Amino acid sequence: MSSSPFGINAKKSSLGNSLKAKEVIPKEPVTLIADKKYQIITALIPYNSKQAATIRAHMHANITIDGQRVFIFRVANGWSTVALDATESNPKLTGEPITVLKLAYTKFSECTAVSTVTIKWAGSDEILTYEDIDQMEAKFDPLPDPQPDADPVTNKGDADYLMDKLNEVDKKVDDKILQLGNKIDEVTGQMMAEIGDKMRSLHGQMDLLISSIRSDSVTPDSLVLTPATGHSKKRVRKERGEASGSLDLN
Numbered sequence: 128m129s130s131s132p133f134g135i136n137a138k139k140s141s142l143g144n145s146l147k148a149k150e151v152i153p154k155e156p157v158t159l160i161a162d163k164k165y166q167i168i169t170a171l172i173p174y175n176s177k178q179a180a181t182i183r184a185h186m187h188a189n190i191t192i193d194g195q196r197v198f199i200f201r202v203a204n205g206w207s208t209v210a211l212d213a214t215e216s217n218p219k220l221t222g223e224p225i226t227v228l229k230l231a232y233t234k235f236s237e238c239t240a241v242s243t244v245t246i247k248w249a250g251s252d253e254i255l256t257y258e259d260i261d262q263m264e265a266k267f268d269p270l271p272d273p274q275p276d277a278d279p280v281t282n283k284g285d286a287d288y289l290m291d292k293l294n295e296v297d298k299k300v301d302d303k304i305l306q307l308g309n310k311i312d313e314v315t316g317q318m319m320a321e322i323g324d325k326m327r328s329l330h331g332q333m334d335l336l337i338s339s340i341r342s343d344s345v346t347p348d349s350l351v352l353t354p355a356t357g358h359s360k361k362r363v364r365k366e367r368g369e370a371s372g373s374l375d376l377n
Contacts, residue, residue, distance in 0.1 A: 154176045154242035159228060162249045162311065166224045166267045169207040169249075170198050170231060178240040183310070184301035185241075189234040192222045197230065200294070216274040224267055228260045254310045 139183045158171040173179040173184065186206075190197045198206040199221065208227055210219035228246060235244045248256040255263070320335070 144177070152236055154178065155182065156243045156245070157182065159231055161224060161228065161245045161246065161263060163267050164264055165218065166220060166270060167209055168224050168227045169205055170233065172206060180301060180304045181240040182238055184305045185238040186235070187298050187301060190231050195221065197221045199229055211253050218270050225260060225264045228263070232257050232260070241244050244332050
């Protein structure tokens with residue numbers, strides 16, 4: 128049984144739907160932890176996830192004070208506001224806690240890869256919002272006054288020097304990953320558009336071909352064989368007789 132001609136549109140739509148839509152990567156949350164005793168703000172950002180590189184690159188590029196990064200990474204405490212040159216006797220921060228909280232909350236909220244931004248006190252599960260930041264200022268303990276080091280160090284140690292280099296490399300890698308992601312998105316968009324155009328053109332050509340085949344389904348008159356009948360035989364004999372009579376007259 129031949130397929131119905133009304134199924135053409137259904138076939139066309141199913142073929143068009145075979146082009147899968149681009150995968151949508153879900154956004155991921157960020158949490159800011161405030162330490163009352165040391166005034167340290169720690170950013171809990173995604174790690175080793177699909178959005179991790181984008182969020183980290185956004186943090187490096189946008190959460191800065193006087194051109195310097197606010198969050199510095201250390202294995203001991205992750206991304207925090209503990210300054211690179213901070214010591215136990217001379218605690219230093221990259222920024223005041225209230226300033227950092229407002230800046231980080233605003234900039235993380237602007238990141239297209241971040242779903243939500245929440246604030247918590249260290250050791251507490253209570254979720255705070257941007258409107259709660261001003262009320263947090265009076266709850267921070269003051270930092271102890273700096274104390275002179277018994278053995279002052281004039282130069283950065285190997286660990287600090289290595290950390291500086293790692294941060295520089297980390298930023299370069301993040302920038303390259305972000306650029307590569309944008310390029311992949313651009314190329315993918317162009318390829319999908321070109322494939323769509325070609326598929327639509329192919330559908331049009333197929334429709335024209337099918338219409339042409341249907342219009343030519345009736346056999347031309349030159350190919351129709353007229354059945355031999357008694358009437359046609361008589362007509363042939365008559366024509367032969369007329370032909371022979373004309374020859375006798377001449």
